Amino acid sequence: MTPVILPVIVLSGLGLVMAALLAVARKVFYVEVDERLEKLVDILPGANCGGCGFPGCSGYAAALVGGSAKPTICPPGGADLAEEIGSILGVEVEEVVPQVALVACAGNPQSAPERSTYIGISTCEAAHLTAGGFKSCTFGCLGLGSCAVACPFDAIVMTDNHLAVVIPELCNGCGNCVAACPRKIIKLVPAAEPVHVLCINPQKAKLVKAVCSVGCTGCKLCAKQSKRFAMTGALAQVDPTVPGEIPSHAPYACPQGTIFDSRRYKVLDWITMPACREEHEILTAEWKKAEKERKAAAKAKKAQKAKDVAREGVR
Amino acid sequence: MKAVTFSGGIHPSYNKDLSSAVTTRPLDPPEEIVIPLSQHIGAPARTCVEKGDEVLIGQPVGDAGGFVSSVIHSSVSGKVKGVEPRAGAVGTEVNSVVIENDGQDRTVDFSGLGDDWRSAETSELKDRIQQAGLVGMGGAAFPTHVKLSPPDDKPIDAVILNGAECEPYLTADHRLMLEHPADVITGLSIVMKILGASQGFVGVEVNKPDALEALREASADSGITVVPLQVKYPQGAEKQLIDACLKRQVPSGGLPMDVGVVVQNVGTAAAITDAVVRGRPLYERILTVTGAGVAEPANLVVRMGTPVAHAIDACGGVRGELGKLVLGGPMMGFAQYTDQVPVTKGTSGILLLEKSAVDTREPDPCIRCGRCARACPMRIIPADIAAFSARQMYERAEEYDALDCIECGSCAFGCPSRIGLVQHIRLAKAAIMAQRRKGN
Amino acid sequence: MRFASCTAQNNRDSDDACAASLHHLLKGQLMNILLIVILAMLTENFVLMKFLGICPFLGVSRRVSTALGMSMAVLFVMLVASVITYAVQRYLLTPLDLQYLQTIAFILVIAATVQLTEMAIQKLSPTLYQGLGIYLPLITTNCAVLGLAILNIQREYSLFEVIFYAAGAALGFGIALLLLAGLREKMETASVPQAFKGPAIALITAGILSLAFQGFSGLVPVN
Numbered sequence: 018m019t020p021v022i023l024p025v026i027v028l029s030g031l032g033l034v035m036a037a038l039l040a041v042a043r044k045v046f047y048v049e050v051d052e053r054l055e056k057l058v059d060i061l062p063g064a065n066c067g068g069c070g071f072p073g074c075s076g077y078a079a080a081l082v083g084g085s086a087k088p089t090i091c092p093p094g095g096a097d098l099a100e101e102i103g104s105i106l107g108v109e110v111e112e113v114v115p116q117v118a119l120v121a122c123a124g125n126p127q128s129a130p131e132r133s134t135y136i137g138i139s140t141c142e143a144a145h146l147t148a149g150g151f152k153s154c155t156f157g158c159l160g161l162g163s164c165a166v167a168c169p170f171d172a173i174v175m176t177d178n179h180l181a182v183v184i185p186e187l188c189n190g191c192g193n194c195v196a197a198c199p200r201k202i203i204k205l206v207p208a209a210e211p212v213h214v215l216c217i218n219p220q221k222a223k224l225v226k227a228v229c230s231v232g233c234t235g236c237k238l239c240a241k242q243s244k245r246f247a248m249t250g251a252l253a254q255v256d257p258t259v260p261g262e263i264p265s266h267a268p269y270a271c272p273q274g275t276i277f278d279s280r281r282y283k284v285l286d287w288i289t290m291p292a293c294r295e296e297h298e299i300l301t302a303e304w305k306k307a308e309k310e311r312k313a314a315a316k317a318k319k320a321q322k323a324k325d326v327a328r329e330g331v332r
Numbered sequence: 333m334k335a336v337t338f339s340g341g342i343h344p345s346y347n348k349d350l351s352s353a354v355t356t357r358p359l360d361p362p363e364e365i366v367i368p369l370s371q372h373i374g375a376p377a378r379t380c381v382e383k384g385d386e387v388l389i390g391q392p393v394g395d396a397g398g399f400v401s402s403v404i405h406s407s408v409s410g411k412v413k414g415v416e417p418r419a420g421a422v423g424t425e426v427n428s429v430v431i432e433n434d435g436q437d438r439t440v441d442f443s444g445l446g447d448d449w450r451s452a453e454t455s456e457l458k459d460r461i462q463q464a465g466l467v468g469m470g471g472a473a474f475p476t477h478v479k480l481s482p483p484d485d486k487p488i489d490a491v492i493l494n495g496a497e498c499e500p501y502l503t504a505d506h507r508l509m510l511e512h513p514a515d516v517i518t519g520l521s522i523v524m525k526i527l528g529a530s531q532g533f534v535g536v537e538v539n540k541p542d543a544l545e546a547l548r549e550a551s552a553d554s555g556i557t558v559v560p561l562q563v564k565y566p567q568g569a570e571k572q573l574i575d576a577c578l579k580r581q582v583p584s585g586g587l588p589m590d591v592g593v594v595v596q597n598v599g600t601a602a603a604i605t606d607a608v609v610r611g612r613p614l615y616e617r618i619l620t621v622t623g624a625g626v627a628e629p630a631n632l633v634v635r636m637g638t639p640v641a642h643a644i645d646a647c648g649g650v651r652g653e654l655g656k657l658v659l660g661g662p663m664m665g666f667a668q669y670t671d672q673v674p675v676t677k678g679t680s681g682i683l684l685l686e687k688s689a690v691d692t693r694e695p696d697p698c699i700r701c702g703r704c705a706r707a708c709p710m711r712i713i714p715a716d717i718a719a720f721s722a723r724q725m726y727e728r729a730e731e732y733d734a735l736d737c738i739e740c741g742s743c744a745f746g747c748p749s750r751i752g753l754v755q756h757i758r759l760a761k762a763a764i765m766a767q768r769r770k771g772n
Numbered sequence: 773m774r775f776a777s778c779t780a781q782n783n784r785d786s787d788d789a790c791a792a793s794l795h796h797l798l799k800g801q802l803m804n805i806l807l808i809v810i811l812a813m814l815t816e817n818f819v820l821m822k823f824l825g826i827c828p829f830l831g832v833s834r835r836v837s838t839a840l841g842m843s844m845a846v847l848f849v850m851l852v853a854s855v856i857t858y859a860v861q862r863y864l865l866t867p868l869d870l871q872y873l874q875t876i877a878f879i880l881v882i883a884a885t886v887q888l889t890e891m892a893i894q895k896l897s898p899t900l901y902q903g904l905g906i907y908l909p910l911i912t913t914n915c916a917v918l919g920l921a922i923l924n925i926q927r928e929y930s931l932f933e934v935i936f937y938a939a940g941a942a943l944g945f946g947i948a949l950l951l952l953a954g955l956r957e958k959m960e961t962a963s964v965p966q967a968f969k970g971p972a973i974a975l976i977t978a979g980i981l982s983l984a985f986q987g988f989s990g991l992v993p994v995n
Contacts (some may be wrong), residue, residue: 021868023868024870024873026526027864027865027868027870027873027877028873028876028877031860031864031877031880031881032880035881035883035884036878036884038884038888039884039888039891042887042888042891042892045891045892046891046892046894046895046896047895048891048894048895048898064465111641121856132669132670133667133669134692136690136691136692137752138722138752138753138756138759140759142759142762142763143755143756146755146758146759146762147423147755148422148666148667148668148669149422149423149424150423155423155424155425220417220425224417224425255512329879697963698963716961719962720960720961722961723961725959725960725961
């Protein structure tokens with residue numbers, strides 16, 4: 018029996034000694050690990066997009082446990098995730114408005130031509146740093162795709178006409194592209210918002226018209242159609258804080274065709290397909306005609322009424 | 333005296349004979365002058381005139397917008413047409429005062445100190461320089477009065493005037509030193525008096541022997557040394573100039589005043605003489621219109637705010653097919669997209685390059701020849717920093733001292749793969765500075 | 773072997789108990805130790821000459837800082853494990869005639885040591901713990917450690933020699949790891965062909981490093 022028992026005893030003994038050693042070490046080097054941390058890491062999306070501002074999902078989880086981060090700031094996770102996080106941490110969660118990124122420029126090479134030839138590094142930052150960029154409009158999209166490179170979800174398409182377009186269905190609203198754009202053209206907007214002003218040029222009409230044929234001139238005609246359009250200087254923008262729906266004819270009021278309505282077109286089609294703009298122009302003309310007729314009719318009615326009153330008076 | 337220099341640097345073709353023998357001549361101002369309110373490093377000037385105002389030559393149209401800022405004067409007499417954004421030399425629109433020239437050249441009363449400056453108070457001298465709107469005229473346009481006000485713990489013992497004019501093509505400083513050597517020397521003496529410096533140097537590259545001779549004659553018995561410099565680019569960069577003249581090395585991230593030195597351009601020194609002795613503010617400057625793309629290269633005295641196109645027309649207009657219009661020299665100048673940009677205080681030249689001179693080929697991969705590192709006057713490794721920059725590894729770029737780069741272009745000049753090293757490094761510097769601002 | 777005979781010579785001389793021979797003895801011992809260290813570090817470099825421990829060699833050689841941390845961890849594990857395994861072999865297995873349990877007993881010891889190290893690092897340097905990641909517990913199966921323990925026994929080193937051989941081996945591991953990490957940091961900015969990116973070019977680099985280390989063979993005579 019000895020040849021079997023002895024090795025077993027020796028090995029178990031050795032094992033026990035080591036186990037005892039480790040047990041002691043465990044006490045000495047004890048590190049507190051919050052079990053909520055592991056749970057949080059599990060439910061976070063794991064895309065490590067950095068949209069929350071922390072280094073990766075595990076960084077965010079650590080910040081959540083530490084109490085220095087809000088549960089609502091994970092853009093890809095959205096409201097559902099915020100709720101789950103809330104239940105793990107045992108805190109109340111306020112409502113999250115899902116957001117998507119929007120490239121607020123539609124100035125393709127035809128409407129906003131290049132003012133110079135650019136020879137150099139093919140990134141937007143580099144081109145922007147070089148004498149303010151090669152595009153006539155110094156606020157417009159350079160189309161070199163720094164945002165598309167920054168997007169962890171492949172949600173940004175660089176079109177053939179040198180513009181960046183965010184596909185809203187793919188966008189998680191992490192905001193990496195917002196940080197990547199040297200001209201601050203990309204902004205986060207509520208995903209449910211259908212109408213947008215595709216321009217950020219704050220300059221006056223004369224300067225905008227000199228550089229782009231689809232830029233906002235600050236004419237305020239859109240603001241007459243809906244209270245949701247707010248003017249910041251000479252730039253109209255949709256104000257997300259004002260409640261209400263923008264009427265579908267609002268885009269027709271813009272003489273520059275700067276206002277985009279996703280209820281009628283997909284944003285990629287609007288940017289890439291000239292047919293959309295052609296159709297838009299026809300619809301605009303029709304709306305203007307109808308509007309003119311409506312106004313004329315209203316005027317005639319008013320005049321008629323005045324006449325009637327006058328006649329009554331005579332009688 | 334043996335010609336001195338620094339380590340590193342390059343030898344481009346200088347092409348200075350195009351205009352170096354042409355005597356400067358004044359350029360009549362055009363009908364309309366556009367004076368940008370930001371012609372200098374620092375805060376833009378605040379406009380102090382309104383549409384419809386009558387202005388005279390030398391009358392301020394913009395007040396300094398802070399300490400690091402500069403006063404801006406009208407360069408013609410006439411009526412202010414408006415204050416509006418106009419094309420500026422850096423590619424973006426700059427708020428500018430547009431003045432309609434009445435052609436009468438009426439000036440405000442210029443009252444200078446004459447020879448009394450020697451007995452004047454330092455503060456008064458400095459005040460006159462500030463009120464005259466002086467900035468560095470070599471190209472960077474840093475407000476001069478700021479440079480002349482070093483903190484108390486940084487005593488200055490030496491002033492160096494930069495007459496190297498190491499940029500190819502440019503001859504404006506050369507002509508100035510040749511035609512007005514006494515003004516340059518007087519300006520240096522004024523700066524030395526203000527700073528209490530005991531040593532004064534004028535560094536001039538030996539390819540301008542006539543200017544060296546003229547300065548030597550003008551500086552006889554003044555205690556100022558005229559230093560002959562070897563012909564090498566960028567001999568006129570301040571840190572390289574200090575190294576050559578005084579064998580002092582400015583520490584990484586430091587300024588010349590850290591080694592007790594202030595460097596000024598010879599053009600600035602002449603302007604200081606104008607401001608202090610004659611009481612004339614800075615409203616015109618000498619510049620070179622040159623390059624193969626211009627019919628008759630020349631050195632002109634141009635009023636600030638004159639559109640570049642007007643100066644080109646005065647030199648016979650564009651010759652052949654224009655490839656590139658550059659303000660400044662070919663190494664560090666700024667390419668322009670329009671010829672309507674105005675001449676400003678920092679414009680040392682207008683360079684017109686032919687179409688054939690512009691290389692539009694794509695860069696090849698780095699072959700690790702090390703030519704950029706040998707050429708770098710700051711002794712950094714441009715290829716490595718550029719590679720980090722191209723991969724957005726800006727922290728590594730910072731470890732490799734990207735911020736020490738003076739953007740002289742020596743590295744890119746010799747690159748056999750035509751890599752835009754300076755642009756990569758500039759990008760890294762911008763990213764590092766943005767990160768620092770965020771951190772603070 | 774030259775130094776072995778030298779030691780033997782000194783032993784005989786020490787019988788005479790003269791100061792000169794004591795000096796000789798000390799010199800011989802020092803020489804012996806130096807040779808053992810050089811042997812373990814360069815001539816018999818565990819990674820580049822014996823091809824042991826390739827897993828962490830490629831796994832944590834991406835940044836010099838983590839490579840340094842890994843080297844330290846391996847140094848600690850190698851030292852502790854060598855001494856304990858030496859004791860286990862000498863006082864447990866050999867007397868009981870259980871040499872055939874060598875591998876399993878050694879693995880047990882090494883695993884315990886690695887666990888200890890892991891706990892210590894987690895406590896002392898969380899960032900290093902993060903950086904080493906999965907490769908830290910993998911030191912257990914790092915054949916370099918087991919190979920070292922077994923070589924110690926095979927070569928019949930004394931305890932003194934075991935300690936220095938372990939230190940030398942760990943230093944050699946560290947040198948190889950740091951060399952590769954330095955090269956790979958440089959390689960981050962190199963335009964490596966698409967097909968060679970990542971581990972491929974790292975293996976090629978390691979191969980060239982190994983070739984270079986062949987130059988050390990013959991530096992120290994091995995029995």
